[in-house]
Amino acid sequence: MERAQRGSFWWPYISNLPQRFNIPVFFTGSEIANLQYAPVIHQVKKRCRALLDLAKEVETVLSKLGTDQQPFGGQEVNASSLGWAMAAVSSRAFQMHNSSGSSRVMLPLIDMCNHSFTPNARIIQQEEKGGTSFVVVAEGNLQAGANILLSYGALSNDVLLLDYGFVESQNVHDFVEMRYDKIMVDAARVAARLDGDGYSQLAEWKQSILEQLNFEGVGVSLQVKFGGTNLVDGRLLAALRVLYAQDSDSVKRKGITELQMWSGSPSGYIIESNVLKTLVAMCALLLGHFPTPITEDEGALKSKELTEAGTLVLEYRIAKKKVLVDCMRGLSRKLQSLERDKF
Numbered sequence: 164m165e166r167a168q169r170g171s172f173w174w175p176y177i178s179n180l181p182q183r184f185n186i187p188v189f190f191t192g193s194e195i196a197n198l199q200y201a202p203v204i205h206q207v208k209k210r211c212r213a214l215l216d217l218a219k220e221v222e223t224v225l226s227k228l229g230t231d232q233q234p235f236g237g238q239e240v241n242a243s244s245l246g247w248a249m250a251a252v253s254s255r256a257f258q259m260h261n262s263s264g265s266s267r268v269m270l271p272l273i274d275m276c277n278h279s280f281t282p283n284a285r286i287i288q289q290e291e292k293g294g295t296s297f298v299v300v301a302e303g304n305l306q307a308g309a310n311i312l313l314s315y316g317a318l319s320n321d322v323l324l325l326d327y328g329f330v331e332s333q334n335v336h337d338f339v340e341m342r343y344d345k346i347m348v349d350a351a352r353v354a355a356r357l358d359g360d361g362y363s364q365l366a367e368w369k370q371s372i373l374e375q376l377n378f379e380g381v382g383v384s385l386q387v388k389f390g391g392t393n394l395v396d397g398r399l400l401a402a403l404r405v406l407y408a409q410d411s412d413s414v415k416r417k418g419i420t421e422l423q424m425w426s427g428s429p430s431g432y433i434i435e436s437n438v439l440k441t442l443v444a445m446c447a448l449l450l451g452h453f454p455t456p457i458t459e460d461e462g463a464l465k466s467k468e469l470t471e472a473g474t475l476v477l478e479y480r481i482a483k484k485k486v487l488v489d490c491m492r493g494l495s496r497k498l499q500s501l502e503r504d505k506f
């Protein structure tokens with residue numbers, strides 16, 4: 164509404180906002196498909212649907228109002244203008260916390276600061292009699308002309324892409340999701356050339372721990388993540404340790420929390436090396452699910468004909484694949500140090 168009213172109170176702010184936002188709800192169908200990563204494609208489609216539904220709802224409400232009741236001064240409000248407003252908020256709003264909970268607030272001027280995981284400034288929220296205020300404080304001396312960089316938070320590339328329209332090539336908060344299932348575990352075990360029965364004969368005590376880890380039974384939650392400093396979801400690590408374990412005692416001695424930590428290996432070299440090899444194979448299988456290899460994407464990124472959206476799509480899927488490559492490297496290093504410690 165403010166955007167439609169030149170000279171309104173907020174006009175100086177609104178008129179300085181970007182005219183367009185490079186977020187996936189504005190991508191073409193093939194650009195969305197080219198993201199190559201199903202969980203984020205699902206999110207983009209969900210947002211597109213929500214936007215179209217909202218546009219339809221607004222249109223219905225507006226069509227019932229007389230000309231003198233039109234809240235937007237006759238300005239057309241459609242999926243595109245609503246998408247613009249949504250993007251302006253998602254890419255610029257800050258989280259505010261107070262006694263009544265948390266909410267998102269727009270902070271003109273402060274919202275001109277770009278994001279960095281190594282910021283040179285931070286926002287301080289101050290509660291005063293007249294209300295809440297926000298102050299940007301430098302983390303140290305800043306060179307004249309330096310960009311003021313804030314951290315938008317510990318955000319994955321999915322959130323950065325969906326809400327802000329950029330990605331970080333090195334992002335320790337990024338991850339690749341996998342649906343834990345028996346077939347995947349067995350496929351990885353076979354790919355890693357490991358012997359054993361896998362899931363075909365699961366002892367009762369193993370079944371019971373998998374239930375405690377929410378991979379079986381009621382309250383099942385099958386989504387696991389690869390990436391970050393821990394490399395893999397602790398639940399997945401624990402599940403594999405249980406699957407490969409020979410006896411229940413060494414596993415039970417550790418307890419469910421410890422089993423999920425790298426330091427909590429229950430049963431010596433062979434089991435832990437099987438676990439690591441299976442995890443490496445899982446990363447390789449996940450990498451193989453992407454339709455193109457990183458090298459091809461990196462080559463495509465050099466093309467001079469790329470659009471802004473096309474560039475972002477490539478950057479996003481390269482970063483996702485790098486998460487898996489880094490994960491494989493980290494797991495291989497663990498495997499090497501396990502081999503060294505064996506002697």
Ligand SMILES: C[S@@+](CC[C@H](N)C(=O)[O-])C[C@H]1O[C@@H](n2cnc3c(N)ncnc32)[C@H](O)[C@@H]1O
Nearest residue numbers: 181254255274275276277278279326327328329
């Ligand atoms: C809060 S605004 C920051 C100010 C913005 N540069 C501007 O002038 O409108 C957030 C937007 O800035 C851009 N941005 C912020 N940090 C970035 C980064 N590290 N890399 C690329 N773009 C970034 C993205 O377009 C994002 O949606």
